Amino acid sequence: MSLINAHLAEGIGSITFNYDFKRNALSEAMTGEIAAALALFTQEGARVAVIRGQPGAKVWSAGHSVDELPTGGHDPLGWKDSLRMVIREIEAFPGPVIAQVGGSVWGGACELVFACDLIVATPEATFAATPAKLGVPYNATGLLTFLNALPLHLAKELLFTGSPMGAARLERQGVINHLVSAAEIDAFVHELAKGMAHNAPLSISVIKEQLRILAGAHALSPQDFERIQGLRRVVYNSADYAEGIHAFKQKRKPIYRGQ
Amino acid sequence: MSLINAHLAEGIGSITFNYDFKRNALSEAMTGEIAAALALFTQEGARVAVIRGQPGAKVWSAGHSVDELPTGGHDPLGWKDSLRMVIREIEAFPGPVIAQVGGSVWGGACELVFACDLIVATPEATFAATPAKLGVPYNATGLLTFLNALPLHLAKELLFTGSPMGAARLERQGVINHLVSAAEIDAFVHELAKGMAHNAPLSISVIKEQLRILAGAHALSPQDFERIQGLRRVVYNSADYAEGIHAFKQKRKPIYRGQ
Amino acid sequence: MSLINAHLAEGIGSITFNYDFKRNALSEAMTGEIAAALALFTQEGARVAVIRGQPGAKVWSAGHSVDELPTGGHDPLGWKDSLRMVIREIEAFPGPVIAQVGGSVWGGACELVFACDLIVATPEATFAATPAKLGVPYNATGLLTFLNALPLHLAKELLFTGSPMGAARLERQGVINHLVSAAEIDAFVHELAKGMAHNAPLSISVIKEQLRILAGAHALSPQDFERIQGLRRVVYNSADYAEGIHAFKQKRKPIYRGQ
Amino acid sequence: MSLINAHLAEGIGSITFNYDFKRNALSEAMTGEIAAALALFTQEGARVAVIRGQPGAKVWSAGHSVDELPTGGHDPLGWKDSLRMVIREIEAFPGPVIAQVGGSVWGGACELVFACDLIVATPEATFAATPAKLGVPYNATGLLTFLNALPLHLAKELLFTGSPMGAARLERQGVINHLVSAAEIDAFVHELAKGMAHNAPLSISVIKEQLRILAGAHALSPQDFERIQGLRRVVYNSADYAEGIHAFKQKRKPIYRGQ
Amino acid sequence: MSLINAHLAEGIGSITFNYDFKRNALSEAMTGEIAAALALFTQEGARVAVIRGQPGAKVWSAGHSVDELPTGGHDPLGWKDSLRMVIREIEAFPGPVIAQVGGSVWGGACELVFACDLIVATPEATFAATPAKLGVPYNATGLLTFLNALPLHLAKELLFTGSPMGAARLERQGVINHLVSAAEIDAFVHELAKGMAHNAPLSISVIKEQLRILAGAHALSPQDFERIQGLRRVVYNSADYAEGIHAFKQKRKPIYRGQ
Amino acid sequence: MSLINAHLAEGIGSITFNYDFKRNALSEAMTGEIAAALALFTQEGARVAVIRGQPGAKVWSAGHSVDELPTGGHDPLGWKDSLRMVIREIEAFPGPVIAQVGGSVWGGACELVFACDLIVATPEATFAATPAKLGVPYNATGLLTFLNALPLHLAKELLFTGSPMGAARLERQGVINHLVSAAEIDAFVHELAKGMAHNAPLSISVIKEQLRILAGAHALSPQDFERIQGLRRVVYNSADYAEGIHAFKQKRKPIYRGQ
């Protein structure tokens, strides 16, 4: 593993992002390593996992790797997309996963953090969910992660503005569990993890799995879902979607025409 | 309208297929005309619609227009696909739609017939549902049409063998309402339609709509649906799918490798 | 009890309709007596119930008492309507309920028969579901009884034509369990009931309850349901609905205008 | 339009209530104008909508027009009720709708505000949800708006006490996005709207629609729903309901007997 | 493998029961071997599987191994029960599974047959679903297999009487696909399997999986399910349940008291 | 009643825990008395209920009576468990139930408080949800109480750490409605209750019931539920579960091995 450092001790597995030159983007390679580390932790009987950035890193993660998004005509967030897969691995890990966040969190990395079981962040951390900036038609299970983790109006503000929201505000609303200074966050998270690692792992595992299923149980008819899928297809086939991706790569502002 | 003849009298709208040189394939043009006729009937206050073939036609309809299926990489049965749209129009028509069937019915045309409210067929009519012959990943709402109209094991026989099933067998199982000889079917269907046309149209309309919603109410979680969609995507991106379409166009037997 | 005869022996409770001058219409009084008899049977530990008409009666039941339907402006099939209540009592009875049917069955009485667990009928019995003849907006749980008991296209034929369908056809389609001559039906039903009465009552009861819940589990969103309710309200507020009720009382054919 | 002022510029449509003599009650006329303005904005390609009161108005909106509630015997919140319709229009608007709130918000107007995508309010704004004061049986989709927008215990406090809750408290709980002084709120909302108007409209639209469907996907069986509807019917047929409406019109305190 | 013979040729895997001294009871050992054979077939790329008895065997399968049922106090049909596991393996096999049935089928073996995709039987075959004879509280997914494969009233007759039902009747109702004499059934099933084996396996697999999910999509609230589970628990803790198991082992008729 | 004091005046029923020597554990006897008091209040037409501890009590309630948990092999939280029953009684009470909390709240008592409609607490109150400390596999409806009452990440912190969370933090997140000093809490709760007692009871009752159903409407397929149940069964059959219960009784720290 070269894009992350994985470390397991005292039943606590920790994954530290180490992919600075790509700002810890959630590329296939990166998410593959995260998944592999979680699988290893599970196999070794780890009871808690922590996902964190390098101390002092400005960008915690830049989110979905825009280079790997299709430039049009194909669903950018299908079942086997790297972001979707890593989210499922976090949800499937049999113990609590703590996101330890410093620096800025962009796009799909917001969902990755919200999909963790607990979040501890420094006051400097910020979150910007950017699909509406890029023109990406986010998908239903992804949006459900937001809906379950945030108050509805906050989720919409995050998703519709694409503007960064500070950690303090998210802590006030119960999205982030604890706000801890950069100096103390390592020790704090370690204590938090240790406490959970001593609890009954089977009980935690079955509670986590039930909460996952219950929170995801927003049942739709096949027709409602195919209609949504059809609406999303219009978007990823649109000129705006292509424009969003191109503009991002050219580091310029996109111009959207609603087509 | 040139691919169908549409006619409205005594509150009964009738659509007669007239696209013999393409064996009444459900092309965009053809389904567009069917939808337009149903819309016109609705506007004119028709109370019943009948969909039928030309008397004596060997092929009632060849089903989805294979020429119009994408050759790979894209969902062939998305929300705006011509088959899916015409099925929704039949379901949305405010009165009963009777399928009057003679000759052979292939592929997507089977679903069109099963989606009608009542079915009257000649003993010679046959039904062959061909997605497994062509390699097409049928979609959830389409399969729900089969599941709701047929006994489960029969639906599977039809879908997995792709072999023609005779009208007599389907009548025995309650899929077809009545079996009537070619000589008498026009008169029989007219009587049946007339009877329903004298009943209370608002009552029929609200009963039909409720039955549509109830029969479609097989609610899934977003994750279950996205997983299905992912499985279907593997199929329409497969070599087998491309082979199926190519073999059909070359009028040869496909060779499937499961890849 | 004067509208029915209730009798309990060998663990088998039997209800015989005795309301000939109203053709065994399912009035509040009648359904109240049926419910009371079922409650008594339950209390006395009956294991099977049988609902039947008088031997030789031409009309098994004329269905919902049209005199008791509101003449407009109010839902004729709300939660506390007599038909809806008696259906729920049949479903809640802890053992099998057998409908023993001779003669003709009209309107809501069709649903009552279909809601029974098993149906034994004479070859002369006929079923006519008449909401579309009267202009009544049948309700969702009522339609679900039809959807669960009949093949879909048959259910629609019954509901949209309002014409009588013979017992032989319904037996062929698995709706009626057994067709037995009028001379032998009493003995046949008694044997059938006795067999079930010797089986494990707790097992039967929990299987019946699970089947009830599973068959009813066609889950809708609140919005889908309120929309249906809104459509039904338009119908029971319509001129056609009032016309249907009036015409029935005046014993003339209604004239529907779709308004 | 006379009850509202509608204005569209820079892709931002704004609706200003102008119906002071009725305290901006959500009458059929008023909600009709709101719906018409939203339809016009959609047609003109507006990307964001803002709904606001007159600067300095004491009452932002008095909610459902009590004059238009049926005095008994009929569902006051059916599918075509003016409040229910305007809520659906806000949800269907293809871009974000911002509620800009000053003054007091009563009854159904609370739901209208909560149904908006984002809420910006002055510290003086207050919210009083009054169905329990009036005796009205609120309906399921209406309650779902509360359930999705507020923490559960807060929603219950609002609905069961009917007492005004201040904007500061609702901002603390993530219901209101931002608290801004009356002097600065216009500029603040304009900036917020402009930011979203530059984002990709198709992406926002498909995200909003998915969130709407997911948040509404609390699926019930038809029987559960008809039972609810039956309970509500008991309430709007009750003496208490009539008393509540009468007392309101006579500007006196109602006396409820639970009947 | 000693309790079954497994054989794979031309893409068709066949499993022949070989456990006559226990009348092919679905013991843990037996179902383990069936599951292992299906897993092997999948791995070897088999496209169709056939499950059959020895030619001429009187009992096709005696169903759940009563010796292995708990004698009370514990759920006899939990997630890891051998019957439940083998049913899931049949549903998960990526191609069609054909049940080739001669002789009598008892108890849980009925569900195994109904859970297969297609059924071919000799006219002599009979089916007796015995939970109500034994006092067993069948479980929800098991009952859903019956509900999906049979007309509702037939399913209830089978489950409530526990009496054998002949293959001819089940073929008439679309439960059994084909009735073929013992002399010809091998050849018939081979032809049927060969036809499906030449079709597109990916298409069949995704259709089968969707049908499985759609047919199982009878969504319940957690409370409804826990209530069912509570009702079932009362039954497997009852004296009647213990009596049923004891009487079976003592080969005498049970006496049930409803307690 | 000896474990609680029940008192009814001005339409407000109040239940005061009086079971100090067992730290107000929710034993069968205790929950039975609570249920009986609520039933009496309902019968007497009470409009609001209050559940509270003795003034100054250190422990508000110690939660589920660990003495009454099965030591293994049986579901500790089945349908008829005392905790599950009292939760359902609180939900079924036709008016608002206010939890008035001082002191510490442990285990199942957390759910009892969260299941109340409104919560008023002293700043000293603390909440510790202990299933993961004891090794108990909490059940789906119980977890839904947490999911509906708390922000998701907070619910997980509470459940996975088992550590006490202060009332101030829960008030900040909208879980607790009001924080009031021990000196003033009686008067405050009385005023709050009185206000609601004057509102329309039928309206409150139907709103409460709808919110209960909507909040519980996280619909699952039977297979998803049986899988959960199977996972829970593994846990309550595990060595860790037995160890948790034993260690608790021996007042020592448990040692969990994940088996």
Ligand code: NI
């Ligand atoms: Ni392409």
Ligand code: NI
């Ligand atoms: Ni009226």
Ligand code: NI
């Ligand atoms: Ni035991």
